[in-house]
Amino acid sequence: MTSETRLPAATLPPKATSESAFEAAYAAARKSSSEGGIPIGAALARNGVVIASGHNERVQNGDPIAHGEMSALRAAGRQRSYRDTTLYTTLAPCAMCTGTIIQFKIPRVVVGEARTFPGEFELLRSRGVEVIVLDDQRCVDMMREFQDTSPDLWAEDIAE
């Protein structure tokens, strides 16, 4: 048993990553996978508190724009400002999602993994977005399995 003390989310230091927000993104990815969809999930959080989560909906809704990040942002609805938010995502954001992150002025992105897809970290960082990569093995395994079993669907999602 550990004696680690967990701070209430509201008192998390601004730089801390929220384990619960990342787990919400991961759970959304697993949900999509269980539905036969693409296993990529995301969550938007403010001060460590999840506002909304979402997952890729290309298969479920026939929506090519509904990447995990886009679905989470849609689910979060209107926000007056994103400057105090962090976007969590299981996979490195593509160019479309990166553009949205920049447009909405989301200052920080926490990424599960970037081994199976490199994403657009250079572009994000060039626009002042802080990028944190967790290199979560569960996310790597989830994507590798998906890419191996559904190569055509994966190619479609990244426009390859």
Ligand SMILES: [Zn+2]
């Ligand atoms: Zn995307």
